[in-house]
Amino acid sequence: MKFSGDVVVGLEIHVELNSETKLFCSCPRKEKENELPNSRCCPTCLGMPGSKPVLNKAVIDFALKLCLAMKCKIAPELIFSRKSYFYPDLAKNYQVTQYELPLGSEGEVALSSGKKVGLTRIHLEEDPASLVHNGGVQQSASVLVDYNRSGNPLAEIVTKPEMNSADEARDFMKQLITILGYLEVFDVNNGIIKADANVSVKESGYSRVEVKNITGFKEIERALNYEIARQKRDVSEGKTIAVETRGWDADKGLTYSLRSKESEEDYGYIIDPDLIVTEITPDWIDRINAEMPELATEKLKKFLDDHGIEETTAQVLSKDKKLAEMYEAVSSKVDSSLASKWIRRELPRVLNYQKKTLEESGITSEHMISLLTLISGEKITEKIGQQLINKLGEGPYDVLDYVKKEGLSVVAGESELEILCGEAIQEAPQAIEEYKSGKEKALNYVVGIVMRKTKGQAKPDVVMKVLKKLID
Amino acid sequence: MSNEQIVSEVESLNKEYRYLNEVSIQESSAKGKLSGVCVSVKDCIVVKDMQSRAGSRVLTGYSPVFDATVIQKVREQGGTIIGKTSQDEFGFGSFNTNVGLGLNIPLNPFDKTRCCGGSSGGAAGLTQKAGFHHIALSESTGGSIVCPAAFCGVYGLCPTYGLVSRYGLMDYANSLDKIGPMAKKVEDVALMLEVIAGYDEKDSTSVKHEKEEYSSFVGKDISGMKIGVIKESLGEGVDPQIASTIQEKIAVLESKGATVEEVSLPLNNSYSLAAYYLIAMCETSTNLSKYCGMRYGKHESLEGSFNEYFSGVRSEHFSAEAKRRIIIGTFARMSGFRDAYYIKALKVRTKLIEEYKKTFESYDVLISPTMPVIAPTFSEIGQMSPLDHYRMDILTVGPNLAGLPHMNIPAGFSKDMPVGLMVIGNHFDEGKLLQIGKVLE
Numbered sequence: 001m002k003f004s005g006d007v008v009v010g011l012e013i014h015v016e017l018n019s020e021t022k023l024f025c026s027c028p029r030k031e032k033e034n035e036l037p038n039s040r041c042c043p044t045c046l047g048m049p050g051s052k053p054v055l056n057k058a059v060i061d062f063a064l065k066l067c068l069a070m071k072c073k074i075a076p077e078l079i080f081s082r083k084s085y086f087y088p089d090l091a092k093n094y095q096v097t098q099y100e101l102p103l104g105s106e107g108e109v110a111l112s113s114g115k116k117v118g119l120t121r122i123h124l125e126e127d128p129a130s131l132v133h134n135g136g137v138q139q140s141a142s143v144l145v146d147y148n149r150s151g152n153p154l155a156e157i158v159t160k161p162e163m164n165s166a167d168e169a170r171d172f173m174k175q176l177i178t179i180l181g182y183l184e185v186f187d188v189n190n191g192i193i194k195a196d197a198n199v200s201v202k203e204s205g206y207s208r209v210e211v212k213n214i215t216g217f218k219e220i221e222r223a224l225n226y227e228i229a230r231q232k233r234d235v236s237e238g239k240t241i242a243v244e245t246r247g248w249d250a251d252k253g254l255t256y257s258l259r260s261k262e263s264e265e266d267y268g269y270i271i272d273p274d275l276i277v278t279e280i281t282p283d284w285i286d287r288i289n290a291e292m293p294e295l296a297t298e299k300l301k302k303f304l305d306d307h308g309i310e311e312t313t314a315q316v317l318s319k320d321k322k323l324a325e326m327y328e329a330v331s332s333k334v335d336s337s338l339a340s341k342w343i344r345r346e347l348p349r350v351l352n353y354q355k356k357t358l359e360e361s362g363i364t365s366e367h368m369i370s371l372l373t374l375i376s377g378e379k380i381t382e383k384i385g386q387q388l389i390n391k392l393g394e395g396p397y398d399v400l401d402y403v404k405k406e407g408l409s410v411v412a413g414e415s416e417l418e419i420l421c422g423e424a425i426q427e428a429p430q431a432i433e434e435y436k437s438g439k440e441k442a443l444n445y446v447v448g449i450v451m452r453k454t455k456g457q458a459k460p461d462v463v464m465k466v467l468k469k470l471i472d
Numbered sequence: 473m474s475n476e477q478i479v480s481e482v483e484s485l486n487k488e489y490r491y492l493n494e495v496s497i498q499e500s501s502a503k504g505k506l507s508g509v510c511v512s513v514k515d516c517i518v519v520k521d522m523q524s525r526a527g528s529r530v531l532t533g534y535s536p537v538f539d540a541t542v543i544q545k546v547r548e549q550g551g552t553i554i555g556k557t558s559q560d561e562f563g564f565g566s567f568n569t570n571v572g573l574g575l576n577i578p579l580n581p582f583d584k585t586r587c588c589g590g591s592s593g594g595a596a597g598l599t600q601k602a603g604f605h606h607i608a609l610s611e612s613t614g615g616s617i618v619c620p621a622a623f624c625g626v627y628g629l630c631p632t633y634g635l636v637s638r639y640g641l642m643d644y645a646n647s648l649d650k651i652g653p654m655a656k657k658v659e660d661v662a663l664m665l666e667v668i669a670g671y672d673e674k675d676s677t678s679v680k681h682e683k684e685e686y687s688s689f690v691g692k693d694i695s696g697m698k699i700g701v702i703k704e705s706l707g708e709g710v711d712p713q714i715a716s717t718i719q720e721k722i723a724v725l726e727s728k729g730a731t732v733e734e735v736s737l738p739l740n741n742s743y744s745l746a747a748y749y750l751i752a753m754c755e756t757s758t759n760l761s762k763y764c765g766m767r768y769g770k771h772e773s774l775e776g777s778f779n780e781y782f783s784g785v786r787s788e789h790f791s792a793e794a795k796r797r798i799i800i801g802t803f804a805r806m807s808g809f810r811d812a813y814y815i816k817a818l819k820v821r822t823k824l825i826e827e828y829k830k831t832f833e834s835y836d837v838l839i840s841p842t843m844p845v846i847a848p849t850f851s852e853i854g855q856m857s858p859l860d861h862y863r864m865d866i867l868t869v870g871p872n873l874a875g876l877p878h879m880n881i882p883a884g885f886s887k888d889m890p891v892g893l894m895v896i897g898n899h900f901d902e903g904k905l906l907q908i909g910k911v912l913e
Contacts, residue, residue, distance in 0.1 A: 043538055047762045049531065049642040050518040050540060052675050082758045084802075088778050093761035142774075145766075268805040270754050270814060273646035276676050 003161070003206050007228050009169050010161035010198040011220075014154045015180060016127065017062045018187040023126045023153040024053030024096065024275075031190070037132075037146040045151035047091030052274050055080075059124065059153040060278065062185040063103055064288045066155055067122050069179050069295060072104030074285055078124075078278040083267040088143060089128035091150050097125035099269040103280075109159075109179070110297065111171045112315075118160035127152035136251075155185075161198060166224035169197065173217035174319075178296045182321045189357060195220050201231045204241035211255050214248045223248045227255050299324045307331060309340045316344050322358045323347070329365035334372040342372060346386065350393035362396040370399040379409050381459055408457055417450070417458060421466045424449040432471065443467060473604050475499070475552075478510060481603060482554060489584070490576035491598040494523050494556040498547075505667055506551030509660075510606045512599075514592050515556040516563065517609055517651060518640045519543050526642040527559040527591075528572040530789040531769040540640020541675070542609055542651050542668045549667050554606075558594030561791050562756065563613050563644035566864040567853050568593025568620065570793040577850075581624055582889055586847040589620030592654065596620035596628065599654045607664045608654040613644045614748050615842075615868025617652050621880035622892025623847035627661045627909060628654040632899045633875030634679035636665075637672030645755035646677070648748075648872055658909040661879070662686040665902060681900055689903035690910045695729025697836045697904070703734045704741040705840030705867050713886040714841045721883045721893050721912055722839065728911050735835065739827045740870040743820050748869035749862055750804050750817035757801025760794065796858065825874045832898040837908060840867050842880045842892035871896045879905040881912050 022029050025044035032040065043051035060078060067074055081099035104122035111117060129150040133140035157176070163169050173195070180186035186193070195214045200206040209231065214223045231241050246255040296318045303314035303324075317327050323343055331339040347368070351361055371388055374380045380388070380403060388399055388408075403409060424446050425432055434442035443464065450463045473481075475497050486492050493515050500506075513519055516526035518536035520543070525531035539547070546553065558578045560570040568590035569577050578593045580586040581600040588597040592610035597620070599608045610617045612630040621628025630652045638649055653664035665686045672678045701722060706715045726732050765771040765785030772785055790798070804813035831838065844867060848856075871878040876896050883893040895908045 046767065048537070048768065049524070049526070049534065049762070050536065050538075050640040052639050054674060054676050084758050084761060084805075086761065086764065086779065086782060088766065091762070091767075092758075093764060094758050266806050268758075268802055268807075269810070270758060270805050271818075273755055274643075274676060 003200070003202070005164040006202050007164050007166075008161045008198075008200045008206060009163040009165070009224060011157075011159045011163070011169060011172065012196040012198075013157045013159075013173075013176065014127075014192075014194045015066075015157065015176075015186055016192045017059055017153045017155055017185050018191060019056060019059045019062060019153055021056055021058075022151040023056055023059055023124070024151055026056075027151065029152050030187075031148065035148060037144070037148065040148040041150060045091060046147055053096065053272075055275060055278065056153070057278075060103075060280075061288060062153075062183075063122070063124050063155050064280070064285065065183045065185055065292060066157075066180075067104030067107065068285075068288060068292060069183055070104070070107035070109055070119055070122065070157075072107035072119065072122055074280055075101045075103055075105070076280055077101065078103055078280055080124075080272045080275045081269045082272050083269055085265070085267060087128070088145055089131050089150075091129060091147060095126060095128065096272055096275070097156075098123035109172060109175050111168060111175060113171070115168070117162045117168075117172055120158040120160055122155055122157050125154050125156055126150070127154050161200075166221045166228060169224050170217070170221035173220055177217060178319050182293055182295050184293075184321075193217060197224055197227075199224060199227045199231070201228060201235070201241075203235040204231055207241040208243055209241065210245045211248055212245055212258065215250070219248065219250055222250075222253060223255065226253060230255065293321070296321070296324070303327075303340075307336045307340070309336055313340045313344045326358070326365050326368065330368045330372060333369045334376050338372055338376055339368070342389075343368065346389050350389050353390075354393040356393070361393060363392050364396070367392055367396060367399055374399070374403060374409075378459075379403075381457070384408050384456060407455065417454075417463065417466045418470065420450050420453045421446075421463065421470055424453070425467070425470060435471065478552075478554060478604055482598075485598070485601055488579075489581065489597055489601060490578045491558055491588075491594040491601070492555045493525060493527065493558050493575060493594070496522050496553075496555050498522065498553040500547040500550050500552065502548050502550045504549030505663060506546060506549040506607075508605060509551050510554045510602070510604055511546050511551040511664075512554050512557045512595060512606065512608045513543065514595055514608070514610045515559050516611055516642045516644070517542060518642065519553060519556070522553070522556065524556060524642070525572065525575075525769075526563075527561045527575060528763075528790070528794070529574050529770060530572070530763045530765075530786070531642075532789075534769045536640075538640065540651075541637035541672045543640065545667050545670075546609070551607075551667075557592070557598060557608065557610075559616075560591035560593070561794050562642070562760065563591040563611065563616055563649075564756075564793045564797055565590040566615065566619055566861060567848065569850065569853055570791060573789065573791050580847050580889075583847070583849075585849045585851075586889065587623065587850060587853060589623030589843070589847055591616040591620075592628070593620045593624075595654050596624035596626055599626040599656060600624045606655075607660045609651060609664070609668070610654045611641060611649060611651050612872060613648045613650075613752060614872045615865045617650075617654065618842045618868055618878060618880035618892065618894055619865070621654055622842035622882075622894075623890065625882045625890030625892075626654055626656055627658055627879065627881060628652065629661050629665060629879040629902065629905060630872070630877065631665060631669065631902055632679075632681075632877045634677055635681060635877075635900065635902070636668045637670070637675040637678050639672055639674040639678075643756070643759040645752040646759070647755060648752060650872075650875075658690050658906055658913060659687065661909070662690050662906050684903065686902060686906055689906040692903075692907045692910075693729070694725065694907050694911050697730040697907070698834065699725060699730050699732045700735035700831060700835035700838045701732060702838055702840040703736045704738070705844075709866070710841060710844040711846065711886060714844070714846070714891050717884040717886060717891045718839070718841050718893055721881075724912060725908065733835075735831055735838065737827055737831065737870065740824050741866075744824055744870040744873055745862060745866055747817045747820040747824065748865070748873050750813050751821060751873070753797045753801030754805045754814045754817075755801070757798045757805070760790075760798055763790075765789075793858075821873050824870065828870070828874045828876060829898075836897070837901070837904050838896040840894050840896075842867065842894040846886050846889035846891065867894065875899065877902045877905055879909060881909050883912065
């Protein structure tokens with residue numbers, strides 16, 4: 001391949017699909033709370049002699065959604081192969097994966113700059129067990145194996161080497177996470193996402209280095225920045241960049257050599273004879289297409305063109321499916337600029353503070369509609385609105401009832417206000433004197449008295465107006 | 473017979489002939505088609521809480537935590553399991569002489585200087601010798617049911633691939649492995665097939681085939697049946713006395729109203745052995761990877777790196793033939809060789825199946841000798857090269873590659889040793905095999 005960029009990056013990303021059960025057996029996929037090691041497995045995911053794999057078809061639906069969202073060509077058949085290598089995390093010393101014919105091929109993902117990154121393939125495979133090194137990978141004298149994760153479904157996404165910086169790689173991962181979130185095929189909060197990155201720099205003549213096992217998408221940018229700098233520094237110091245595989249040590253923030261790669265590993269692939277060929281029919285693809293949600297890019301376009309909301313806000317809202325959907329529901333009832341402002345800023349602020357997801361908080365579009373309708377109708381002040389949403393963060397309640405019960409509505413009628421203002425003037429003769437003698441600010445004290453009397457429901461500027469009218 | 477009597481008979485037989493790797497009684501409380509029947513189980517089929525080793529030392533001490541589907545079905549029909557029968561290690565042989573390290577080689581029931589055939593040799597020998605009502609569960613990858621059945625003079629039926637669940641079968645070559653019954657009477661073969669056949673959601677390659685009453689085929693008239701005699705199987709390389717025994721039986725079938733013609737299967741004759749051994753070895757070299765001394769079976773004290781540890785366990789506890797097949801199978805699927813061997817063998821297999829399917833457009837069943845020789849003596853076997861061993865399967869690998877049902881029928885004797893006739897049916901035509909079997913009884 002001919003490269004011209006200063007830096008060339010390609011990614012291989014493993015995404016754990018959030019099916020109920022594992023890829024080839026009926027063990028639960030999801031980690032249970034406080035589960036013991038090796039408690040979520042059966043003869044099949046332990047590779048016991050005589051056990052056989054049976055494909056979980058729900059996973060194919062998930063993978064098809066992913067392929068379609070990334071504009072892949074879909075293979076007419078799903079075929080699994082055995083990838084043979086000996087490693088203690090592999091229950092059978094081979095991994096069931098796809099080889100000749102991946103489920104999806106030739107896809108693409110648009111970065112936020114509009115640049116498109118091509119995908120070589122998307123395929124399904126089983127997750128190995130997890131290895132537990134007491135005291136860290138490089139120090140531990142022994143390794144323990146936990147098969148709870150063994151057999152979990154993974155989608156492997158392989159990009160073309162078309163990214164030219166760590167920043168682009170991070171952006172790619174952000175776009176990917178957004179798509180995964182929209183498709184609801186990945187548990188954004190607890191799911192595992194891992195990447196291997198191929199990195200080369202112009203100075204070395206694009207000598208290809210693979211950095212393996214970067215966990216979490218924020219780590220990818222760190223690892224790449226380190227590795228790009230390392231390669232450039234080594235070249236400038238006259239060292240050659242070897243074609244090799246390196247590991248990423250997240251604690252130390254550096255990559256280290258795992259093995260040189262003079263010859264490609266030979267996995268001796270054969271078709272897995274325990275599994276049958278699954279035909280991916282046009283009807284099946286049609287059904288998945290019909291189930292596909294509107295994706296972030298489509299939402300963004302709609303928010304900008306049809307709703308006319310501010311660009312950054314539109315981007316933030318469209319990135320998160322739940323927020324975007326809530327915004328759409330709320331903006332059908334209240335002003336879209338008010339709705340977008342509150343759902344972009346106030347709601348995430350409260351969720352962040354409470355350390356809850358939107359789902360966990362129980363805050364619904366109806367809550368937001370009630371709240372924002374009160375604000376836009378000037379029934380309550382924005383300040384009261386903030387108190388109400390803070391309270392929603394603690395737990396859902398009926399906003400309208402609460403406002404009524406607590407008497408939080410704005411004392412909007414000026415006649416009512418005039419009475420309260422009159423009382424306040426009586427109670428603060430000194431401040432009134434000062435005001436009359438030209439100290440404009442002295443009136444703030446009187447406004448404060450009125451606000452206390454109204455429990456904060458009044459609008460301060462209106463109070464000020466009424467006070468001035470009464471005094472003058 | 474009481475359990476004690478059965479155990480004592482099996483144990484004394486075992487002392488003399490070494491048919492079982494494990495003698496252990498598990499009774500069923502259910503009442504059904506197999507009530508009062510003793511069932512021996514080839515070592516490669518897992519039985520819960522009964523040491524199951526597939527004839528290999530590497531699985532010493534492995535006590536399965538689950539039953540194979542066929543075992544579950546046997547229990548549901550009231551069968552009594554009596555133990556695990558001897559086999560070539562993982563099924564790697566035609567004489568049951570390639571047993572795992574430290575395990576015994578079974579002796580032919582007609583001549584103790586000769587082999588039982590393989591790889592289900594223990595099952596065949598025990599079936600011939602048992603004085604109680606007994607049916608064996610055996611398994612075939614490339615002929616491992618009919619070969620020993622022929623050498624020991626019993627009936628052995630290898631069903632259509634997918635008819636009987638492989639769940640719980642320790643794999644030799646998954647695309648070829650089939651579980652089937654062996655018995656002294658055709659009726660018992662049919663009875664056991666009725667019990668074990670059927671779709672199983674735990675085996676992806678299991679087929680949804682309508683349930684059949686196999687017993688109803690036993691004794692059914694064969695007049696009008698069209699029989700093809702495989703020409704290549706009665707010529708060069710086949711013991712002339714075996715050929716003439718088979719010819720006599722063909723005459724019997726004609727006398728019962730069947731039409732007999734010679735057919736030729738040139739592709740199978742030339743390529744089935746090569747295709748079979750490549751596919752079987754490629755698959756098995758991946759299946760055997762799991763035996764690394766980590767989770768079950770033999771393990772050693774933990775020393776050195778993982779690579780050193782598992783290499784040590786495998787070097788020490790696999791026999792020479794297992795290592796040979798791992799090495800050949802791994803070689804044939806390496807990049808650079810994969811297309812020339814593994815992929816080509818898969819393509820050849822498709823061609824061979826087409827040749828059979830075309831032949832079955834004109835014939836109900838095909839007939840050949842099961843084996844080209846009578847059971848060889850242990851000293852003869854000692855003189856054979858690995859390739860001579862593999863050539864023994866020339867007549868049986870074809871139907872196994874094509875997943876076709878085939879059955880050994882005892883046909884007579886040559887030099888006082890049993891001669892077997894093999895009848896091959898189209899997919900799911902087990903019934904016709906049973907018809908022929910009864911007619912030739």
